Amino acid sequence: MTTAANSAALVSVKDVNKHYGQLHVLKDINMEVSKGEVVVVIGPSGSGKSTLCRAINRLETIEGGAIYIDGKKLPEEGKELAHLRADVGMVFQSFNLFAHKTILENITLGPIKVKGVSKATAEKEAMALLERVGVAQQAPKLPAQLSGGQQQRVAIARALAMKPKVMLFDEPTSALDPEMINEVLDVMVQLAKEGMTMIVVTHEMGFARKAADRVVFMADGQIVEQATPEQFFTNPQSHRAKDFLSKLLTH
Amino acid sequence: MDVIIESLPIYWDGFLRTLFLAAVSGIIALVTGTILAAMRVSPVKALRGFSMAFVEIARNTPLTIVFFFCAIVLPRLGVRFDQFEVAAIIALSGYTSAFVAEAVRSGVNSVPVGQAEAARSIGLTFGQVLNLVVLPQALRTVVPPLINILIALVKNSSVAGAFFVLELFGHARQLANDHGDAVMQVLAGTAVFYLLMTVPLGILAHRVEKKVAIAR
Numbered sequence A: 001m002t003t004a005a006n007s008a009a010l011v012s013v014k015d016v017n018k019h020y021g022q023l024h025v026l027k028d029i030n031m032e033v034s035k036g037e038v039v040v041v042i043g044p045s046g047s048g049k050s051t052l053c054r055a056i057n058r059l060e061t062i063e064g065g066a067i068y069i070d071g072k073k074l075p076e077e078g079k080e081l082a083h084l085r086a087d088v089g090m091v092f093q094s095f096n097l098f099a100h101k102t103i104l105e106n107i108t109l110g111p112i113k114v115k116g117v118s119k120a121t122a123e124k125e126a127m128a129l130l131e132r133v134g135v136a137q138q139a140p141k142l143p144a145q146l147s148g149g150q151q152q153r154v155a156i157a158r159a160l161a162m163k164p165k166v167m168l169f170d171e172p173t174s175a176l177d178p179e180m181i182n183e184v185l186d187v188m189v190q191l192a193k194e195g196m197t198m199i200v201v202t203h204e205m206g207f208a209r210k211a212a213d214r215v216v217f218m219a220d221g222q223i224v225e226q227a228t229p230e231q232f233f234t235n236p237q238s239h240r241a242k243d244f245l246s247k248l249l250t251h
Numbered sequence B: 001m002d003v004i005i006e007s008l009p010i011y012w013d014g015f016l017r018t019l020f021l022a023a024v025s026g027i028i029a030l031v032t033g034t035i036l037a038a039m040r041v042s043p044v045k046a047l048r049g050f051s052m053a054f055v056e057i058a059r060n061t062p063l064t065i066v067f068f069f070c071a072i073v074l075p076r077l078g079v080r081f082d083q084f085e086v087a088a089i090i091a092l093s094g095y096t097s098a099f100v101a102e103a104v105r106s107g108v109n110s111v112p113v114g115q116a117e118a119a120r121s122i123g124l125t126f127g128q129v130l131n132l133v134v135l136p137q138a139l140r141t142v143v144p145p146l147i148n149i150l151i152a153l154v155k156n157s158s159v160a161g162a163f164f165v166l167e168l169f170g171h172a173r174q175l176a177n178d179h180g181d182a183v184m185q186v187l188a189g190t191a192v193f194y195l196l197m198t199v200p201l202g203i204l205a206h207r208v209e210k211k212v213a214i215a216r
């Protein structure tokens, strides 16, 4: 709440509500993320973290309220929405690499089809990105031939290839075997250091402490508490947060 | 047997006409069916509704009634065509496109939603998501049922014979009239010419199915 409030908001979520039938999943959510800020979203299962992430990318519709990316309101549908989405990178829990395309094609598809970049340029940039996330060797393979950790690093490279203004991560490491978690987190920490604006849903406290500027704690569709990682993990204010952290630590 | 041999030219003519009827209707049905399936998953509600209504009505109406509608009702509504063949093509392709739409839709549904979401999230438009990511992956599962739909189309095209289109079955009807003593042979000969079209398609479907099974 207090950190980085000086610069203009890159992502601005205003009074957003969302229902699934009777279930009120997002309740009057207000959140601002500044340029270069890294926000970790944490909270119990079903609290609406994924829904919030998906709403920011407009993969879910919202009822009332509005979401702004770099000052522009997210449009309802159509070409304009597609364009604005290109500014918001998204990394999914289940990687979702395009199964019928090679690793290299996974990265170049967006730049070529959305931005009109030439194939040669797109491939050169893609190889540089793959190098950066440490999977350049795998470029000609199909996604199914890679390990989970490698796939997730490719997914990060795919999002970066669009040169997004902000990156969303929805539990990027929770589908991975433990020994692969760090290779993905390392890439994310590096990204954070380079100044990428990031919203990360994760329960990896190590990442939060190392890279986050702010922790947002959600429960029952509401933002219950926001603080620096240090404050949040050592001295949570709300009853819900205390309860959640005690469970997280004992597991 | 003699009847069949001396009528071979007539059979051959009917065979070609049926092939033509099925091929033209098949191509139109594949295109319209795919468009209907795309409409069905589009974000525009009116398109979804139209597609659903059309598919459900066409799929659940007996083909003969679809033919009656195209051959007799449409002209009364002011739609003119010079030949019954055009009506037959409209009826067959309209009817078949509903089945194509269903097959394509279930193929699309067999592609995990995450694929489309990832495609949307890098900024691809709805059409690009379908063409570049979803349909290429759906194709594998869609091809075998599509071939079965084409087999049904070849057989269904015989209904046109009852509506004064002189395709294979239409010719057979006349032959049977002319050779009242050899109706069995005439019909058996007709069946053989239909099998000449449907059996290769069936074999093809089987092959493709096997190939898809290995590739997974």
Ligand SMILES: Nc1ncnc2c1ncn2[C@@H]1O[C@H](COP(=O)(O)OP(=O)(O)OP(=O)(O)O)[C@@H](O)[C@H]1O
Residues within 6 Å of the ligand: A020, A023, A025, A043, A044, A045, A046, A047, A048, A049, A050, A051, A052
């Ligand atoms: N498509 C949907 N239809 C109906 N209910 C849904 C749908 N998606 C999510 N929900 C419900 O909405 C609530 C919030 O879901 P969400 O996925 O945002 O939670 P989350 O905080 O990400 O949980 P988790 O930690 O388990 O991923 C849950 O109760 C979930 O069951």
Ligand SMILES: [Mg+2]
Residues within 6 Å of the ligand: A049, A050, A051, A170, A171
């Ligand atoms: Mg979730």
